[in-house]
Each structure stands twice: as C-alpha cells, then as structure tokens.
Amino acid sequence: MVDCSGWKGSAKWIKAIELLVDKDLGEDIRVYLDERNTAGFSWIVPLPYGSLVGAISYGDPRAFLPKVDGRVTEIHGGAIPRPKPKKLSGKSLGDVTGNIKTFTGGGIFGISMLADPLVRYIIEGDREEYETEYKKLSGEIEKQFRLTSVLEKTWKLALLSLRFFNGRTIRAYEEFDFHSLLPSIPH
Known part of the structure; x- marks a missing residue:
C-alpha cells in the first residue's frame, strides 16, 4: 500500500489565492515582496490567454494581490502547510x-520525481532508486524550509538585501523547481 493521504503533522500554514484575469499583463513573470507580508510574496x-495574479501569506493573501485591470475568470487557492520533510518510512x-515547496506550496514537482521510482x-x-530520489527531493525541500525560517526571522533585512534585484530581470533558461538555488541564477 502507498500512503498518499495528505499532510498530517505540525506545520506553519500559509494561505494562497490566485486569480486568472482575461488581460495580457506583459511578457515577464513579476514577483512582489512587501515588508508587511513576512516570508510571503x-x-x-x-x-497565452490572460494572466495569473496571486499572493501567498500567513495572513489574508487578498491584501497583497497586485492591483490589475481585467475581468477575473477563475479564482482558486487555499491553505498550504510549510512542514519539514519527513524521513522516509514505507511507500509514500x-x-x-512533507516534501512541499515552502515558497510556493507546490507538490507536483516532487510527485513527478518520485512516481516512476515508486x-x-x-x-x-528495488527500493534504492526511490530512496535516492526521495533523499534528493527532501534535501532540496529541507534547504527551502531552512531558508524560509531565516527569512521569517530577518524579513526586513532580507528585503533590504533584495533591493539589488529591484527592476532587474532574472533569467531561468529551463524549468525551475530548485528554489534554494535562486541566489545563484544569473541576472
């Protein structure tokens, strides 16, 4: 049996909301940070058919949605745990x-890495490939968890240091799911 039952344990919980609007809002992905939205964005x-506009926050994420024109055609969101990854036990x-990306709440990337080995x-x-991929994924999520914990404690200082990126374009030339590598991306 494979355990796919969802998160059960202690975690900080964040809230997210994302709107699909029917307006083209440019070609670049834009990320906004706010000193009132600790470790959120x-x-x-x-x-091709509009734009996604969203926010993630410990409080009400609607307060941090970028103001845009356009008709909202879809709304989705919910609560997302920010746990530490669990040690491997059995098939899961x-x-x-607990392999949930702390910055975005994403889990599909981790599922896609583990599905075939599982x-x-x-x-x-043969458990070896599954264990290897699990450890690799958990290591990345653990780094994100630690980075997020540091950001929560030093949010205002972190924002000051990130001003260097204000108005700059960060270029990622392939699918980007290892967020702990963000500081090393060329810009």
Whole structure:
C-alpha cells in the first residue's frame, strides 16, 4: 500500500489565492515582496490567454494581490502547510511526505520525481532508486524550509538585501523547481 493521504503533522500554514484575469499583463513573470507580508510574496504570470495574479501569506493573501485591470475568470487557492520533510518510512507520495515547496506550496514537482521510482519499487521490489530520489527531493525541500525560517526571522533585512534585484530581470533558461538555488541564477 502507498500512503498518499495528505499532510498530517505540525506545520506553519500559509494561505494562497490566485486569480486568472482575461488581460495580457506583459511578457515577464513579476514577483512582489512587501515588508508587511513576512516570508510571503505576490506575483503576475503571463499566459497565452490572460494572466495569473496571486499572493501567498500567513495572513489574508487578498491584501497583497497586485492591483490589475481585467475581468477575473477563475479564482482558486487555499491553505498550504510549510512542514519539514519527513524521513522516509514505507511507500509514500505527495504531501504526506512533507516534501512541499515552502515558497510556493507546490507538490507536483516532487510527485513527478518520485512516481516512476515508486512504481519500480512496488513492481520490482528495488527500493534504492526511490530512496535516492526521495533523499534528493527532501534535501532540496529541507534547504527551502531552512531558508524560509531565516527569512521569517530577518524579513526586513532580507528585503533590504533584495533591493539589488529591484527592476532587474532574472533569467531561468529551463524549468525551475530548485528554489534554494535562486541566489545563484544569473541576472
């Protein structure tokens, strides 16, 4: 049996909201930081058919949504745990592992990394590849967890240091899911 039952444990919980608006708001992904939104952020992401406008916060994320024109065609969001990853025990996949990206609440990336090795483990009984991928993913999420914890404690100072990036473009040339590497991306 594979445990895919969702997060059960202690964690800080953040709230997120994302709107799909029917307006083109440019070609670049924009990220906004606010000193009132400790370890949270807001964003605008262009799509071929509109734009995603969202925010993530310990408080009410609606207070941090970027102001934009356009008709809202979809709204989604919810509560997201920010846990420390669990040590591997048995066969598990998804949020139950604690491998939830602390910056975005994303879990699909982790599921995609572990799904094939888990299937091979179930069918062939070889646990090694699953353990290796699990440790790699958990290591990345652990780094994000520690980085987020530091940001929460030093938020105003962190914002001052991030002013260097204000108005600059950070270029990521491939799918980017290892957020702990963010400081090393060329800009």
